[in-house]
Amino acid sequence: xxxxxxxxxxxxxxxxxxxxxxxxxxxxxxxxxxxxxxxxxxxxxxxxxxxxxxxxxxxxxxxxxxxxxxxxxxxxxxxxxxxxxxxxxxxxxxxxxxxxxxxxxxxxxxxxxxxxxxxxxxxxxxxxxxxxxxxxxxxxxxxxxxxxxxxxxxxxxxxxxxxxxxxxxxxxxxxxxxxxxx
Numbered sequence: 542x543x544x545x546x547x548x549x550x551x552x553x554x555x556x557x558x559x560x561x562x563x564x565x566x567x568x569x570x571x572x573x574x575x576x577x578x579x580x581x582x583x584x585x586x587x588x589x590x591x592x593x594x595x596x597x598x599x600x601x602x603x604x605x606x607x608x609x610x611x612x613x614x615x616x617x618x619x620x621x622x623x624x625x626x627x628x629x630x631x632x633x634x635x636x637x638x639x640x641x642x643x644x645x646x647x648x649x650x651x652x653x654x655x656x657x658x659x660x661x662x663x664x665x666x667x668x669x670x671x672x673x674x675x676x677x678x679x680x681x682x683x684x685x686x687x688x689x690x691x692x693x694x695x696x697x698x699x700x701x702x703x704x705x706x707x708x709x710x711x712x713x714x715x716x717x718x719x720x721x722x723x
Contacts, residue, residue: 580687581609581666587656588616588623592675596626599674603634605683612639615660617652619643623674 584602592598602612614627624641631639646658657671668687672678 579607579609580668580691581611582607582668582670582683582687583660583664583666584610584612584670584672584683585657585660585664586612586614586672586674587653587660588614588621588627588674589618589652589656591622591626594677595623595674596630598677599626599630600633601677601679602672603630603637603639604680605678606680607683607687609666610638610683611665612637613660613664614639614641615657616641616643617645617656 584605586599586602599614614623616624616627624643627641631637631641640663642659642663644659645652645655646662647655648658649655661669668690670683670686
């Protein structure tokens, strides 16, 4: 099943998600420039435990059609099973600037934020893209997002934040109510 936030009828949900997927893969980026003039992006992926399709989800960060980015996997526990997948992907894509940070800084009550603090502290670029470990993105998502964030539009307010409304594919082997709602 394909789940989209805010839709309840299966046919509507399926049509909406198919249209979202088609739109995401066919939209053109207005301005892609060279490596030296484009803004760099630090992709932060917080990891904890294993998710269904985690390898495939994390791999979508490595296949972004954008000239300047880094991927930082943030893991609090050095024994976390997700580290195996992160290391495999880093080895599979040696030309992608990717690394792992291990540890956390307790800055509040949200464990994901605490987990991300080490990665945030080592990020090379000012533009940050935080993607959960179970989220998959199409190859031009980063380019379109940076374009939306940095493209100057006369007589329109400047964009300061870009948020993606995700769609999720429910796992057949995990049909708990929490998974269905997510």
